[in-house]
Amino acid sequence: MIRKSILGLLLCCAMSGMNAQNSISKTWVADLGNGSYKNPVLYADYSDPDVCRVGDDYYMTASSFNCVPGLPILHSKDLVNWTIIGYAIDKLTPDSIFSKVEHGGGVWAPAIRYHKGEFYIYYGDPDQGIFMTKTKDPAGAWEPLVMVKEGKGLIDSCPIFDDNGDVYLAHAYAGSRAGIKSLLAVTKLTPDGKKAVGESRIIYDGHDLDPTIEGPKFYKRNGYYYIFAPAGGVATGWQLAMRSKDVFGPYERKVVMDQGKTPINGPHQGAWVDTQTGEDWFIHFQDVGAVGRITHLQPMVWKNDWPVIGVDKDGDGCGEPVLTHKKPNVGKTYPIATPAESDEFSTNTLGLQWQWHGNPQSWWHFANKEQGCLSLYSVPVSDDYKSLWDVPNLLLQKIPAPDFTATVKLTLKPDLRFTGERTGLVVMGLDYALLSFENTADGFILSQSECTNAEKGTKESVNSSVNLKDATVYLRVKMTSGNKCIFSYSTDDKKYITLGNEFKAKEGKWIGAKIGTFCSRPIPKNDGGRVDVDWFRLEK
Template structure:
């Protein structure tokens, strides 16, 4: 597996090796701003690496280059050469994938920008060009903007398909699968209704024929927290620590109220356990109980929708009891200040929290928070929150517990469950 570090170059790790160590990768191609690598083992036994450049690091972009490699594909053995310049017709061309078919070399690459671009294919009889260009898919009249990056795949039955993503703002980068076929040695991706060789993306289509039928499944979302390990849907905001949590104890997730000394807002907190938005519209409900440690000052535990702007609903311990508090922060990555509003006082530090994520328009999201003191009747928190993307990601929804001060021990919050349901599928609010 090849992956780029924009500051240092292209690295490789043998992902198929069970003993592969991500902490000790092989530096394949040193250089600042070298990104989006893809290898080609040619029919003559030679090996090549196609890549793009990140303008922010390399000082140049909108070009595609190819470099020779050793037979094992573990080291670039000579200088790279630019084989296509997209400055005029295909600005910000990047993400190349290289193939060989019917005597042609093909470079599939997106151009025009992540959310506004098109899918380009270059072809040549010679690896180093010159290359012909053709736009083989763009947004057209579909709602799938971009479409960006991607790769050609062939099923067990010989069908051709194309995988790519769409940037949907707060919903993140959503994966699409498009039909693909060949006309006169050019690929056509998506549906080409006017026959001009340029397709548009489809939102629904006949499933690929892979030789057998599989049951319909969706990625994991909800979690009853009955297991000793977290599901693959969860991710931390930073490299994780085993002291942040305890799982599977009495059917709860226990998050310890960790103190981060330099944190000004939740944007700076590493121990937020979150997952990506699972759909355009959905509802999340959780139940939590806070057990603070008086030595740690104010402790917060709750539910957060996290992006460059974020909103949270949490239990906070105060000197005279507990409150339910909403926090909202704009431009958190640029030093925005969190504004807090007390929603209600709590007799006990236990509450059910809910957020509904609505989809009022293409690539738009809106969130409404709720709380309940008995798990049956929910009260809306005034005002809707408009989520924003994070850094290179969509918004996330997650759980957290934090402390104002550090000590030799930490309080904690027990989350009984995290349930994702279709919007309006729950009982009366």
């Protein structure tokens, strides 16, 4: 029954997604169309990915931090072609905290598992503890979050449902909150997986050999308990495997993948998954700075009860990442698919590529299918406004490729009782830049602005401005190698005029830079104006 339910909902999601995008990405496609693929399989910030297989279907989730909805759910048939099918969290809890922008807080390094007809996701919130949610259908609604283990600095949690009915949870510690890091721990859970039993026990100390060990993933094979874990730092580390006959150790350790002579820095933290044909594969991330942590797929084999990930050219049991490889053998060939990017706003729901920067209010947007646009209503900003850094109603999506062009058509419909309402196109990160379209006493003004070190309270500054007569404008940003962004605008979608300075995109707090739009006003009156976004298109 669950298989039919899952497939039915996946079909609905796929059909809905086709309305929200041009079906196949115009910026990055990993499937080479000849039985091979190139890495990354997702050139987007799906940080700390974890995957499980159920029958012929693969499901992925990833860190979402403060972005809402959270815990993205992606689906694939072959580990190369992925689509977004939903989210496990509509809002982060508690709303009193996450209605504001908690940069770098929220969802850290989740794990997804399938057990007795249900999907489970566990994740650590570094300021609260470890949460769990579950469902019988990953494309549908997920149950309300349950606090499994309360504690500051508890992160990167992963369960194992043992053969005898026992349930355990591995986790790490965030040094910024717990005051200690480079340790892994295991705790027992109640049989329903909802509550920790007793205190956690340290099972590995990485301070000497594996500093900053974190992100454990728990498995069992041939009588061994395995913990796969990254160490050595996000951009510079390696992939570790540990094994023991006892869930609480002691654990042997072995480095099973590192960068070697490849350009893939810090290859680690991800998921071991097998195919229905008996192959083994490993999904992990690579930190590339401004774009974030992109997703790679590596072949994997077992030798002497140790995993070897990537290609082991010298036979020492430690593999290197591949750049291209034959696709996984899943018994069939499936069509190319990519996550949603471009959006024509032709449905009555918000596209799955979009996330807010904080918990949203229901009135922030109206997916106006009849008008074929997305209406964003202006949200008041604080009296001491300096920048977009603490504005929660930024509607953003992940950067999809190392080079791309994003264009948005929008019409500003301000409340004429006051001035200062604005919208625009933004590339958001620790530094950000935007085209800001504002209603002023002198009419509509388009400005190219930027903010350096936004996290430190720097005030947004204007580089260049131009007066425009019409309320409708086309805004564009082109990003090229080196994360260089050039902004331009048009009044007819034919001739585009460059405005302002070149900007170098920068990552956000634990996330990659993001692109999108917003609508704000300076006065908290009982009503305001809006922007109608006709479309948002991503191309090479």
